[in-house]
Amino acid sequence: MAAAHALLLARTVAATRSRGSTVARAARSFSALPAAAPAAAGGVSDEAFGALKATLLEFMHERIYPNEVEFLKQCHAQGKGTSEWTHPPLIIDLMREAKAAGLWNLFLPADTAALVGGKYGGGLTNLQYADLCEIMGTSVHAEFAAQATNCTSPDTGNMETIARFGSEEQKRRWLDPLLAGEIRSCFAMTEPDVASSDATNVSVDIRGDGDDYVVNGRKWWITGAGSLHCKVMILMGKTDVDAPPHAQQSMLLVPMDAPGIRLVRPLTVFGDDDAPKGHMEMVFEDLRVPKDSVLWEPGKGFEIAQRRLGPGRIHHCMRAIGQCERALSLMCARAESRVAFGKPLAARDGVLEDVARARGDIDAARHLVREAAHLMDAKGNTDAHTRQLLSIVKALVPATLQRIADQAMQLHGAAGLCADTPLVHIFAAARILRIADGPDAVHWRKAGQMEFKQQRSSRLAPLGLYTPPRDANEPHFRYTTDAVSPAKQAELDAFEALMRE
Numbered sequence: 001m002a003a004a005h006a007l008l009l010a011r012t013v014a015a016t017r018s019r020g021s022t023v024a025r026a027a028r029s030f031s032a033l034p035a036a037a038p039a040a041a042g043g044v045s046d047e048a049f050g051a052l053k054a055t056l057l058e059f060m061h062e063r064i065y066p067n068e069v070e071f072l073k074q075c076h077a078q079g080k081g082t083s084e085w086t087h088p089p090l091i092i093d094l095m096r097e098a099k100a101a102g103l104w105n106l107f108l109p110a111d112t113a114a115l116v117g118g119k120y121g122g123g124l125t126n127l128q129y130a131d132l133c134e135i136m137g138t139s140v141h142a143e144f145a146a147q148a149t150n151c152t153s154p155d156t157g158n159m160e161t162i163a164r165f166g167s168e169e170q171k172r173r174w175l176d177p178l179l180a181g182e183i184r185s186c187f188a189m190t191e192p193d194v195a196s197s198d199a200t201n202v203s204v205d206i207r208g209d210g211d212d213y214v215v216n217g218r219k220w221w222i223t224g225a226g227s228l229h230c231k232v233m234i235l236m237g238k239t240d241v242d243a244p245p246h247a248q249q250s251m252l253l254v255p256m257d258a259p260g261i262r263l264v265r266p267l268t269v270f271g272d273d274d275a276p277k278g279h280m281e282m283v284f285e286d287l288r289v290p291k292d293s294v295l296w297e298p299g300k301g302f303e304i305a306q307r308r309l310g311p312g313r314i315h316h317c318m319r320a321i322g323q324c325e326r327a328l329s330l331m332c333a334r335a336e337s338r339v340a341f342g343k344p345l346a347a348r349d350g351v352l353e354d355v356a357r358a359r360g361d362i363d364a365a366r367h368l369v370r371e372a373a374h375l376m377d378a379k380g381n382t383d384a385h386t387r388q389l390l391s392i393v394k395a396l397v398p399a400t401l402q403r404i405a406d407q408a409m410q411l412h413g414a415a416g417l418c419a420d421t422p423l424v425h426i427f428a429a430a431r432i433l434r435i436a437d438g439p440d441a442v443h444w445r446k447a448g449q450m451e452f453k454q455q456r457s458s459r460l461a462p463l464g465l466y467t468p469p470r471d472a473n474e475p476h477f478r479y480t481t482d483a484v485s486p487a488k489q490a491e492l493d494a495f496e497a498l499m500r501e
């Protein structure tokens with residue numbers, strides 16, 4: 001399989017050299033991006049990476065951007081009046097094409113791929129993937145290209161989780177078909193009745209009964225569960241309410257066709273049911289699964305959740321940078337083509353400043369995302385610095401995207417508010433991310449707590465508080481009992497007399 005992958009890459013290099021102007025143009029437009037991966041962190045060679053990137057750019061220009069409207073149309077058609085949602089035909093075609101072109105499972109980092117025999121994924125580092133994921137993120141819908149290339153959420157996080165914590169049998173049963181794109185998955189943590197941004201609150205009841213677990217409770221906002229392609233769910237609940245708070249939870253791999261799962265309704269976000277993936281409310285009524293469905297071991301649910309949040313979710317940030325680029329591109333095109341009060345909008349100082357600030361914000365955000373990806377490669381996602389930066393980018397990048405999308409909408413006037421431009425989608429995606437990927441406040445809280453911890457052992461910590469000198473010889477301005485000079489006293493007396501009049 002590894003040899004087949006190398007062959008595919010070699011073919012891609014050759015194909016790229018003979019390819020026409022679209023790819024060359026597209027490659028130039030991304031050439032300002034910094035180099036991808038340090039050789040020490042693994043990953044593929046610069047040449048192979050360049051070839052892969054050129055193939056992806058061609059795919060985006062030839063197959064993704066021209067089909068964006070059709071993709072949304074086919075998705076919306078799925079949502080109407082049926083409870084049997086499946087992939088739109090367009091996605092099926094694109095999945096086959098992407099797979100054949102080697103644009104498949106690129107998200108799976110080289111170190112995780114090694115855990116499953118090195119036969120899957122593109123052999124990329126997280127840093128290399130950041131570059132490609134950003135390019136995929138320039139599509140509208142933000143996960144259109146990701147869906148075509150088997151790099152979509154929540155499957156990417158789920159696949160990494162199973163690769164890292166699953167038994168050999170669990171990997172055979174669920175990971176192999178997920179990596180093949182044969183099935184899709186969902187991740188069920190959030191519950192309507194508890195503040196689910198705090199994973200210790202999760203309260204679905206998982207009770208041992210002989211060789212089985214019996215599950216009862218309710219979840220909501222479970223993305224992907226609306227699709228008939230979704231065959232497995234990672235379910236988080238409590239197996240031991242008497243254990244310490246972080247050891248009460250477990251994760252189970254639950255077949256979606258197990259009796260006892262009721263899909264109540266797809267929730268809508270800004271009026272959209274996001275078919276065919278959907279965000280489902282679901283109820284478990286005496287759902288029974290064998291005990292060997294547990295991931296890793298009972299009581300490890302909280303720890304798995306913590307570790308899953310790193311790789312599974314930085315992808316949203318990588319894609320969000322792509323969405324920022326798309327919004328800025330639309331903003332500039334609009335400003336150059338629209339004339340108001342005798343001048344193109346692009347000639348107005350306020351617009352120039354907005355555009356320049358957006359460029360600065362995007363580049364700063366990209367830098368942080370790349371640094372986080374690099375730290376994941378170099379130190380792993382349990383490292384304190386990595387985790388802090390992951391929290392920071394998760395809070396900062398969606399907010400940056402929301403701001404830039406908002407400015408782009410404003411420049412488009414009324415057109416920016418309707419579905420004639422992709423800006424409504426981009427704006428909504430940013431707003432959603434600020435909760436769906438964990439609320440901003442929770443990411444800032446985590447990053448702040450870690451900052452205080454790091455500050456205590458920092459190089460500057462011994463300097464302590466800055467205090468002005470307070471020794472016995474410190475100078476003094478005056479004592480309040482010092483005699484006032486005659487001239488000043490006369491001035492004071494005159495003023496007070498004036499006020500008494």
Ligand SMILES: Cc1cc2nc3c(=O)[nH]c(=O)nc-3n(C[C@H](O)[C@H](O)[C@H](O)COP(=O)(O)OP(=O)(O)OC[C@H]3O[C@@H](n4cnc5c(N)ncnc54)[C@H](O)[C@@H]3O)c2cc1C
Pocket residue numbers: 154186187188189190191194195196197198220221222223224269279432435436437438439440441442445
């Ligand atoms: C489109 C979409 C898709 C989703 N997909 C999934 C999915 O696939 N699987 C899944 O399990 N969940 C999913 N979710 C749910 C999402 O992860 C949760 O909504 C999120 O974690 C917040 O949990 P909560 O809604 O219970 O909010 P709560 O935990 O009740 O928090 C509410 C608000 O309180 C504030 N807050 C909370 N803690 C603090 C704090 N420490 N300091 C200051 N303020 C704080 C924040 O403003 C927060 O937004 C999805 C959500 C959306 C919108």
